[in-house]
Amino acid sequence: MSLPIVEMLAAEKTFPGGVQALAPVELSVRPGELIGLIGPSGCGKSTLLKLIANLHTPSAGEMRWWGEDFTRVGEAGRRLSFVFQDPTLMPWADVATNVRLPLDLDGIPRDEARARVAPALAQVGLSHAADRTPAQLSGGMRMRVSIARALVTRPDLLLMDEPFAALDEFTRNRLDEDMALLCAQGGLTTIFVTHSLTEAAFLSTRVLVMAPDPGRIHAEYAIDPTIVRDEAFRLSAEFAAICRDLSALLNEVSHARAAADA
Amino acid sequence: MKRAQLSTVLGPLIVGIAVLALWQAICRLWHIPPYLMPAPTDIAASLVANAVPLLHALRSTLLVTFAALLISVVLGVLAAFVLVQSRLIERSLMPYVIIMQVTPIVAIAPLIIILVKSTLPALIVCATLIAIFPIISNTLAGLRSVDPGLESFFRMHKASRLQMLWRLRIPSALPMFMAGLRISAGLALVGAIVAEFVAGTGGNSAGLAYEILQSGFQMDIPRMFAALSLITLAGLALYFAMALLERLALHRWHGQG
Structure with missing residues (x-):
């Protein structure tokens, strides 16, 4: 059995001021998994993702990346990329420069970095927009640039924090299908936060349903990884059944919260 | 069009x-007699008749204005870089920057003119004291206005301090710096005029304020208005020059790249 990419061993997060955002979490992420995190606001989804990205350090417990601490993350075979909720592009730079940014920061030689930008843009269907600036792009296109910037490092683990939340449903569905294809083709391990139950059902091979006060994993739901994520799947009875099950799990969270409030 | x-x-x-x-x-x-309120044609005639001394005065005023603006940009940006290094430095020094800003220049200009013996440097110091504050405050705010997501992205890629400064903080600060520059350009002109009024200098350093004072003493009101109109035109030209500079610097931000 291959080494887990990420392991959380009773890792928890309490912010200064004493707010416990995340109770101790046990999680093991295996290569090739596509994990969706869903749950109501304040249940610690983003905190969990930022712990995995090392943007937060755990208050207690332990985190492991490829079986070790974070120091070797970034080496070949241990690359991590993060897609934020907003595209977070540099407004003063063109699309190609934005996509090349992580390579420049990592010290990749300029020629090699330039050569890697075109395939990354082709992956997200933006080959024609390399010279444009973010202000000249639609919201969906900016998000695609953000994804291309994450893919250009050839990551082994991709983390996405509500990447398509600000987009209309049509654009969002298209990007979901593109992401499913990209992940399937590249065997890319992905963990993403979403507020959309249908997006979690469509993309994930495992859904973690989270609950608040304090943030914790309430339930895990596995989805057959061999299913082809396309329009036919979105319209299938199987998809509807998955959505129904996830909805029931979210309702449990909601009822538990209402009972606690009462 | x-x-x-x-x-x-x-x-x-x-x-x-x-x-x-x-x-x-x-x-x-x-x-209405011209010594009470000159007609626009009287002012135009005075402008033509006194073109040589008035343009000489304009040159002196603009020299002080541009020198003050240049010094404000250099010192203001340097000060902002120092202040942004830590909150402790900012908290320790910012009150003095504010004191400098809120003290009326008219009140301290005579002191500066006594302390700085030479007239031209004294005028430049007065104008700089007025013009520098928007550069400091706007550049500081700009350096702090980095997109938090983008900052996290840089941190994730273990960007060095120099990379953070050169590739993230300085470009992020550009829009606010340009806005500060536009305000400072106008204030530098105001500062130059105020300093000239206080100094009341004649001779080679005589600027437009001196022309206004002299015209008042001589009851040559059309010439006074002519000098005033040159100040207004210089202010407008500065404003539009800075707006053009801002547009050139920020065209990519606004999707004109």
């Missing part, structure tokens, strides 16, 4: 011409 652009130019132009025409008509119909 597009219709909107045309109306932007034509509207103010028509209002300006109408006001000048009305002003001219009132002066002529009521036979």
